Amino acid sequence: MSYFASAQHEKERLLYFVSPEGRDDLYQYNQKERRTVLEVLDDFPSVQMPFEWLVQLVPPLKTRAFSISSSNSVHPNQVHLTVSVVSWTTPFKRKRTGLCSAWLAGIDPQKDIGVNIPAWFNKGSLPPPPPSLPLILIGPGTGCAPFRGFIEERALQSKSGSTAPILFFFGCRNEKNDFLYKDFWLSQSQNSGLLSEERGGGFYVAFSRDQPAKVYVQHKMREHSKTVWSLLSEGAAIYVAGSSTKMPADVMSAFEEIISEEIEVPKESAVRWLRALEKAGKYHVEAWS
Ligand SMILES: Cc1cc2nc3c(=O)[nH]c(=O)nc-3n(C[C@H](O)[C@H](O)[C@H](O)COP(=O)(O)OP(=O)(O)OC[C@H]3O[C@@H](n4cnc5c(N)ncnc54)[C@H](O)[C@@H]3O)c2cc1C
Ligand SMILES: NC(=O)c1ccc[n+]([C@@H]2O[C@H](COP(=O)([O-])OP(=O)(O)OC[C@H]3O[C@@H](n4cnc5c(N)ncnc54)[C@H](OP(=O)(O)O)[C@@H]3O)[C@@H](O)[C@H]2O)c1
Known part of the structure; x- marks a missing residue:
């Protein structure tokens, strides 16, 4: 980003972040505050990064795992999930919500017909117990x-x-x-x-x-x-x-x-x-x- 920054103060700030002295501040700014890529780009508006660079640098969204909370015999052809909307306040008092849980919670089944929720099935680590097992x-x-x-x-x-x-x-x-x-x-x-x-x-x-x-x-x-x-x-x-x-x-x-x-x-x-x-x-x- 420092390479593409045209404003001197932004370039300096970015170079400071990647220097050994700036390591703790970078950690506070980035990890502790859980800044998104968009927020970082907003904070450094002079950075005009070519789109091809951006898509190579931004990591793909990671998948989220959810336990299946329904029995297939009781609800055939359905999968029930039990999702808690993750939310917390950062050290700088910024309200954060979890990306996937907040997105799922915001989908309105009446209005948002046709929304695609990409989903996969993975074998979980809790084996289904036989009926005779207490x-x-x-x-x-x-x-x-x-x-x-x-x-x-x-x-x-x-x-x-x-x-x-x-x-x-x-x-x-x-x-x-x-x-x-x-x-x-x-x-x-x-x-x-x-x-x-x-x-x-x-x-x-x-x-x-x-x-x-x-x-x-x-x-x-x-x-x-x-x-x-x-x-x-x-x-x-x-x-x-x-x-x-x-x-x-x-x-x-x-x-x-x-x-x-x-x-x-x-x-x-x-x-x-x-x-x-x-x-x-x-x-x-x-x-x-
Ligand atoms: C095997 C497995 C089964 C799971 N089953 C379920 C399930 O059945 N139901 C369910 O709701 N979830 C379940 N999860 C968790 C789920 O996968 C997601 O991690 C969760 O929904 C949050 O995703 P998100 O995209 O909303 O939040 P993200 O945007 O990924 O944000 C979550 C991250 O925010 C940070 N964070 C969250 N709270 C705080 C805090 N208080 N302070 C500081 N940082 C914080 C943490 O780094 C956390 O990892 C499961 C996870 C695994 C691995
Ligand atoms: N459940 C909610 O009402 C709610 C609301 C908004 C957001 N969320 C978000 O969703 C996430 C997951 O929610 P969740 O409902 O699965 O879990 P959760 O509400 O975080 O925790 C479930 C229960 O486990 C308790 N707990 C905490 N530490 C424990 C320990 N060491 N041993 C035993 N029990 C312990 C919690 O108590 P304490 O938390 O009181 O210590 C709470 O009563 C949360 O981290 C939060 O970000 C949840």
Whole structure:
């Protein structure tokens, strides 16, 4: 850009950014503020870069992954996604929204007929569980997406045969604002539904911002440690999904504590127990940030 800048102060600023002294400022300007290519070009209007240069320099849009949140048997020929609109404020107090999630949210199904949403299918890292496998699912926020599909599928299977129980730990910010699929989980946890205690299952929800102290899924797991251990000792598989990068490690620590306390063994033995579960292909994590 400095090569194409015709204004001296812009050229100097750009050269400063690529110098060793300007490295931290460049990081603040660029990465921290997550400036787009268009915003950078706007900030340096004297840069008249030939179009061919621009298209070679600008990286192509990267694809975004979304978990499929519906069962193919329950909704044939449909794919449901559960997408949270990403938004945050930068250190310079600029409001930012996620490119793909905000674009998807802005599409109006009534008006924007014919909009093309390019999509591909990739094999995910959470294998579909067989109906006979007991499950402990941990999915705060949009992490519930794959589990809605699992639970829909198993609820259907349970109408024609026997199925193993499911414990589902869900978490969100507030009961009022982002209790995703509330009616579905509650209907499955009542009247002998798949997540009901009569069927050996359970649905437990942590609202993190409805009280002064944070309550997370791992707190709910600890509250129900006996039920968790009981299902684990019956051979349950664990599935963890969600957007917080710290959550999977915190959930793993909660399992370590639960196992160690319930069977009265040292923490190291609980860690080994969980490693063996992982090795056996029964501890799955899909996390993104
Ligand atoms: C396997 C997998 C499954 C996924 N499943 C789902 C799903 O089911 N539902 C779902 O909603 N998403 C899911 N995601 C995440 C999804 O792919 C996108 O990353 C997400 O929707 C954001 O994309 P975007 O284009 O809206 O945001 P982008 O424009 O890509 O912006 C996101 C980026 O902004 C930055 N950012 C975001 N928040 C902040 C903050 N508070 N402070 C500073 N920087 C920040 C981060 O660098 C972040 O990577 C999944 C990801 C993976 C890898
Ligand atoms: N969910 C919303 O209402 C909402 C609204 C606007 C934008 N968004 C955007 O969408 C993105 C993804 O949203 P999301 O709904 O999937 O997730 P999320 O709302 O960021 O998180 C889901 C739940 O997990 C909790 N959590 C945070 N750290 C945790 C940890 N270490 N262990 C266990 N639980 C933890 C969160 O609590 P705390 O956040 O209270 O700590 C929240 O209750 C967010 O990053 C945000 O940018 C979400």
